[in-house]
Amino acid sequence: xxxxxxxxxxxxxAGFTAAVYAARANLQPLLxxxxxxxxxxxxxxxxxxxxxxxDGIQGPELMEAFRKQALRFGTEIVTEDVTRVDFSCxxxxxxxxxxxxxxxxxxxxxxxxxxxxxxxxxxxxxxxxLSYCAxxxxxxxxxxxxxxxxxxxxxxxxxxxxxxxxxxVTVVHRRDQLRASKILQDRAFAHPKLxxxxxxxxxxxxxxxxxxxxxxxxxVISGEESFLAAGGVFVAIGHDPATKxxxxxxxxxxxxxxxxxxxxxxxxxxxxxxxxxCVDHVYRQAVTAAGMGCAAAIDAxxxxxxxxx
Ligand code: NAP
Numbered sequence: 001x002x003x004x005x006x007x008x009x010x011x012x013x014a015g016f017t018a019a020v021y022a023a024r025a026n027l028q029p030l031l032x033x034x035x036x037x038x039x040x041x042x043x044x045x046x047x048x049x050x051x052x053x054x055d056g057i058q059g060p061e062l063m064e065a066f067r068k069q070a071l072r073f074g075t076e077i078v079t080e081d082v083t084r085v086d087f088s089c090x091x092x093x094x095x096x097x098x099x100x101x102x103x104x105x106x107x108x109x110x111x112x113x114x115x116x117x118x119x120x121x122x123x124x125x126x127x128x129x130l131s132y133c134a135x136x137x138x139x140x141x142x143x144x145x146x147x148x149x150x151x152x153x154x155x156x157x158x159x160x161x162x163x164x165x166x167x168x169v170t171v172v173h174r175r176d177q178l179r180a181s182k183i184l185q186d187r188a189f190a191h192p193k194l195x196x197x198x199x200x201x202x203x204x205x206x207x208x209x210x211x212x213x214x215x216x217x218x219x220v221i222s223g224e225e226s227f228l229a230a231g232g233v234f235v236a237i238g239h240d241p242a243t244k245x246x247x248x249x250x251x252x253x254x255x256x257x258x259x260x261x262x263x264x265x266x267x268x269x270x271x272x273x274x275x276x277x278c279v280d281h282v283y284r285q286a287v288t289a290a291g292m293g294c295a296a297a298i299d300a301x302x303x304x305x306x307x308x309x
Contacts, residue, residue: 001102003091003092003102003103003104004028004029004030004101004102004103004104005022005027005028005029005103005104005105005304005309006018006022006027006028006029006030006103006104006105006106006107006297006300006301006304007029007030007031007032007092007094007101007103007105007106007107008022008029008030008031008032008075008106008107008109009031009032009082009085009094009106009107009108009109009110010032010033010034010039010108010109010110010111010242010276010278011031011032011033011034011037011038011039011063011067011077011109012038012039012040012041012063012109012111012276012277012286012289013039013041013063013066013276013286013287013289013290013293014109014111014275014276014277014289014290014292014293014296015031015033015039015107015109015276015293016031016063016066016067016069016070016290016293017066017289017290017291017293017294017297018107018109018275018293018294018296018297018300019031019070019073019075019077019293019297020066020069020070020073020075020294020297021293021294021297021298021301022075022107022297022300022301023070023073023074023075024073025297025301027300027301027304028074028076029075029076029107030075030076030078030101030103031070031075031076031077031078032078032080032081032082032094032096033067033077033078033079034079034080034081034082035079035080035081037063037067037079038060038063038067039063039111039277040059040111040112040239040277041059041060041062041063041286042059042060042063043059043133043135043136044059044135045058045059045135045161046058046059047059047062047286049285049287050062050286050287051287059135062286066290078096080096080097080099081096082094082095082096082245083095083096083097083245084245085106085245085246085249086249087106087246087249087250087269087272088249090104090271091103091104092104092105092106092271092272094106104271104304104309105271105272105273105300105303105304106271106272106273107265107272107273107274107275107293107296107297107300108243108246108250108258108267108272108273108274108275108278109274109275109276109278109289109292109293109296110241110242110243110245110246110276110278111241111242111276111277111278111289112239112240112241112242112277112278112284113239113240113242114132114133114235114236114238114239115235115237115238115239115240116132116235117149117202117235117237119202119203119204119205120203120204120205121204121205121206121207122205122235124205124207124210125205125207125210125212125233128210128211128212129205129207129211129212129231129232129233130205130212130232130233130234130235131232131233131234131235132234132235132236133234134148134157134158134161134162134234134236135161137232137234138158138161138162138164138165139165140232141162141165141166141231141232142165142166143165143166143167144165144166144167144230144231144232145166145167145168145169145170145229145230145231145232146162146165146166146168146169146170146230146231146232146233146234147169147170147171147172147214147215147228147230147232147233147234148162148169148170148171148172148233148234148236149171149172149173149202149215149233149234149235149236149237150171150173150235150236150237150238151171151173151174151175151177151178151179151180152178152179152180152236152237152238153179153180153181153184154236154238155171155173155180155236155237156171156178156180156184156185156187156188157184158234158236159171159188159194160184160187160188160191160194162232162234163191163193163194166193166232167193168193168195169193169194169195170194170195170196170197170228170230171188171194171195171196171197172196172197172200172201172202172215172217172228173196173197173198173199173200174199174200174201174220175198175199176198176199197217197228199219199220199221200217200218200219200220200226201217201218201220202215202216202217202233203216203217203218203225204216205233206227212230212231212232212233213229213230213231214227214228214229214230215227215228215230215233239277239284240255240256241255241256241257241258241277241278241279241281242278243256243257243258243278244256246258249269250267250268250269250272250274251267251268255281257278257279257280257281258274258278258279259279260273260274260275260279263295264295264299265279265292265295265296265299266299266303270303271300271303271307273296273297273299273300273303274296275289275292275293275295275296276289276292276293277289279292280292
């Protein structure tokens with residue numbers, strides 16, 4: 001089978017935007033969206049900062065619109081996970097399980113996934129009181145005391161969202177200053193159901209049988225150990241790039257973010273471009289990811305032309 005001109009891996013704002021641009025450039029892109037398509041916005045409720053939606057929009061609704069737009073211009077979308085790639089020679093090869101695909105250029109937009117905290121009880125209690133997604137699981141904790149771990153925008157957004165369900169929401173942060181934006185901090189500090197435990201780290205999930213009962217904490221300044229009773233614990237300590245399948249193929253930084261020659265989206269392999277949260281650990285916004293997806297498609301198109309395709 002002839003190689004595709006452009007193959008896109010990932011289906012968040014970067015991947016679908018790359019698809020819209022590549023399709024409109026008549027490159028007939030093939031996009032692997034993965035079984036859990038849509039990326040992080042699929043587990044986000046209100047998106048209030050995506051330009052053009054003055055009243056806000058629900059995350060999944062926004063991603064449906066991205067997907068529809070990519071389809072409208074002729075993107076072929078395959079709901080499979082890419083399991084392996086070989087970028088060592090051209091055309092590039094990409095596998096979904098046993099099936100092999102080839103492409104002249106590839107756009108990597110695999111995004112990032114929620115970080116695990118790595119404490120005893122975390123694995124056992126995931127899905128049984130411990131969650132990484134307030135939008136998905138908040139509803140299960142009506143009337144309960146809830147803890148959110150983290151001090152960034154995600155932690156505060158989740159805490160504010162969870163205050164609709166929980167009787168009380170406590171944010172546990174390892175420092176005494178939040179990383180979150182000022183507007184969220186103001187909202188959180190003013191909220192009657194929200195309180196904060198500062199300078200503290202979680203040391204273990206407490207449980208009684210398979211029921212989560214709370215969180216063991218240690219104050220990092222005094223060393224004092226304490227227990228915080230809770231029916232639900234939400235971990236919101238950031239994300240890691242979903243780039244494992246590109247190890248040894250593309251240059252990355254020590255955290256696994258793909259290195260590109262900013263502002264262009266060129267990776268260490270000529271003909272492979274990347275954009276979105278798998279590259280960007282600074283802005284990590286839907287709108288910046290979409291912009292990077294657009295840049296990657298334009299770069300891919302220009303590169304294909306320069307090499308005579
Ligand atoms: P983040 O900004 O990286 O914040 C992660 C938080 O978790 C930090 O407060 C960090 O503490 C803490 N943390 C990290 N590892 C930890 C550990 N092992 N134990 C305890 N605490 C730990 O991540 P994020 O909140 O997910 O946000 C990611 C990006 O998305 C940001 O750029 C953010 O602005 C953006 N975002 C924006 C919105 C919005 O605009 N509405 C909403 C959500 C996210 P330290 O502060 O001490 O490092």
